[in-house]
Amino acid sequence: MTTTAAPATAPFRFFDVQVVRTRRLSPSVVRVTFGGERLAELASGGRDQRFKLFLPQPHQDRPVFHDTGDGWYTTWRAQDPAERPLMRSYTIREQRHEPREFDVDFALHGAGPEASPSAGGPASRWAAHARPGDRLTVLAPAVEDNGGVDFRPPAGTDWILITGDETALPAIAGILSWLSPGTHAKVWIEIAHEDDRQQLPSFADTDITWLVRDAATAARREPVLDALRAAELPEGTPYAWIAGESGTVKAVRRHLVRERGIDRRAVKFTGYWRRGASEEELLAELTAAAPAPEED
Ligand SMILES: Cc1cc2nc3c(=O)[nH]c(=O)nc-3n(C[C@H](O)[C@H](O)[C@H](O)COP(=O)(O)OP(=O)(O)OC[C@H]3O[C@@H](n4cnc5c(N)ncnc54)[C@H](O)[C@@H]3O)c2cc1C
Numbered sequence: 001m002t003t004t005a006a007p008a009t010a011p012f013r014f015f016d017v018q019v020v021r022t023r024r025l026s027p028s029v030v031r032v033t034f035g036g037e038r039l040a041e042l043a044s045g046g047r048d049q050r051f052k053l054f055l056p057q058p059h060q061d062r063p064v065f066h067d068t069g070d071g072w073y074t075t076w077r078a079q080d081p082a083e084r085p086l087m088r089s090y091t092i093r094e095q096r097h098e099p100r101e102f103d104v105d106f107a108l109h110g111a112g113p114e115a116s117p118s119a120g121g122p123a124s125r126w127a128a129h130a131r132p133g134d135r136l137t138v139l140a141p142a143v144e145d146n147g148g149v150d151f152r153p154p155a156g157t158d159w160i161l162i163t164g165d166e167t168a169l170p171a172i173a174g175i176l177s178w179l180s181p182g183t184h185a186k187v188w189i190e191i192a193h194e195d196d197r198q199q200l201p202s203f204a205d206t207d208i209t210w211l212v213r214d215a216a217t218a219a220r221r222e223p224v225l226d227a228l229r230a231a232e233l234p235e236g237t238p239y240a241w242i243a244g245e246s247g248t249v250k251a252v253r254r255h256l257v258r259e260r261g262i263d264r265r266a267v268k269f270t271g272y273w274r275r276g277a278s279e280e281e282l283l284a285e286l287t288a289a290a291p292a293p294e295e296d
Pocket of ligand 1 (some may be wrong): 051092103106107120170271272276
């Protein structure tokens, strides 16, 4: 397994992109494929490569945004909220060079052609109704080795532990496809429907447990945590990567560090969304606590 420290810089750049095609992968996930003139300059680092997308307001046909380079965040915040594009975090599921395209898998969380118009959030609603030609702006990496890749197992790692939900599925797919032969990975993935399972090709030795959420008990049960508590974990030094709903992520991290005795430095955890809070609300909390990081 190749291991590298995260670089100090996060060389991200704005790209205007348009939808090339969409495909409903499963009941809860739609894949949107993007193309764009300057995509030769986009360089995904693979694995859990995150990026920002900027959505137009409902009355706009493209995001109204002025790229001011390093000062973009201040410019964006200063824009009229009624005109300012909505910013959301996503994962580059796959980048291709011939033709130049990249895929993003959107969890619909309630949005969809058959759902009520207010279901989901702006990004999932946008994805559910996306059509070829629809335009977006993305802030995405221009060099492969960038700070938007978090999955970085240190030297000495014996095995990999991964947990996530539908929102983390693109990152998990990217991570598993990156792992080297001979690596052992134990993976727990929570999904809404049996049919949300995906093929997750890997050269590694993967042991994947799919946990289908029971809608009736979803508010009270923690399928990933329950499954982990019952699991027998391999010997040796693990590296854990945890993503999904913030509360679940925290509970899983606590279990791994406190009850399993895993070194906290070997647990990379990221709340991808929080029940009851939009990404604006999460960002407002973060920016009240600290200045925005370089690329987001
Ligand atoms: C680094 C990173 C990478 C991510 N990659 C992906 C990705 O590749 N694919 C993906 O689908 N998501 C991904 N996410 C999660 C995504 O950014 C959030 O789900 C986001 O809130 C969706 O925006 P929205 O406009 O649809 O909903 P928001 O306006 O942000 O939220 C509206 C409401 O929906 C709820 N909500 C948000 N997400 C979910 C959910 N999944 N299930 C149930 N309720 C939800 C919120 O709690 C809120 O009440 C990623 C997040 C991060 C931080």
